[in-house]
Amino acid sequence: MxxxxxxxxxxxxxxxxxxxxxxxxxxxxxxxxxxxxxxxxxxxxxxxxxxxxxxxxxxxxIYERLQPDAPTVANSLAGPRDRAHVVELMHELVDRISAFRTGYLALLELRLEATRRPELRAVLTARIRDDVEANVAYHLDSGLPGDTTTVLTLYLAMNWLIVEHLTLPDVFPPDRMRDLVTSVVERVLPPE
Structure with missing residues (x-):
């Protein structure tokens, strides 16, 4: 029951x-x-x-809990639409996900389990695909600099940086994380 x-x-x-x-x-x-x-x-x-x-x-x-709250979304819409603002958004993303470390680690476990469970793979594929598409649409609709490839590259780079940060924190110590996030954005997104 x-x-x-x-x-x-x-x-x-x-x-x-x-x-x-x-x-x-x-x-x-x-x-x-x-x-x-x-x-x-x-x-x-x-x-x-x-x-x-x-x-x-x-x-x-996990995805419900990882979603930004209303003030965070409002803040992402405030301010200039430039590379510096994208840097701020990526820092917020890394900080928000790091604050729910167990959720992200559980999601990694689910991704691995999805390789053995077709139903779970279908659910995660649909959810992650929708999330990526929503992030691309949000970025483009909000007038932030960069195109679809920029968003996808940031998505992939930030995901792996977060994996390293949450699973092997001594590879890139916390005092280097801010610089690494900034460097990723600066290399992916050309200056205005």
């Missing part, structure tokens, strides 16, 4: 994200989610039909 308490479901999915980040996809069990959420044993199995359902919902929830 699938339960309908949305707050409990959200807490369980958030617990699943923490389990994924800590223990990997193999460690994501209903029992582990119950323990992480501090709920009675068997609770997660009442909310999710199977592990695939749990994987899929965790992926969706």
């Amino acid at each position: 699938v339960r309908r308490n949305p707050e409990r479901r959200a807490a369980l999915v958030d617990a699943a994200i923490e389990v994924l980040a800590r223990d990997g996809a193999r460690g994501l069990t209903f029992r582990a989610v119950d323990a992480q959420a501090a709920v009675p044993a068997g609770t997660a199995s009442n909310y999710f039909t199977n592990r695939d359902d749990l994987f899929t919902q965790a992926g969706s929830r």
Whole structure:
């Protein structure tokens, strides 16, 4: 039986994200989610039909939590439409994702698991494709400098920089991150 308490479901999915980040996809069990959420044993199995359902919902929830809030979006629309503003936006992106480290690590686990689960691969492919297309459209519609290739190159470069930062932080120590983000934008986006 699938339960309908949305707050409990959200807490369980958030617990699943923490389990994924800590223990990997193999460690994501209903029992582990119950323990992480501090709920009675068997609770997660009442909310999710199977592990695939749990994987899929965790992926969706990660994206919900990674979305910028309204003030951040408003700030991205304020100010000049120049390379310096794109640098600010990329710093905000790296800082926002770094603040939800477990979510990003869980997303990496989901991506790896998607290579073995076609249904999860389809869900993640659609979600990430939509996210990339929305980012390109937002960038172009907002009048920021650069074209589609600029946005895609920034997307790819920032993603890998974030992976290094969150998984092997000693490769590029935190004091170098700001300079690296700025350098990536300056090299990808020509001066005005």
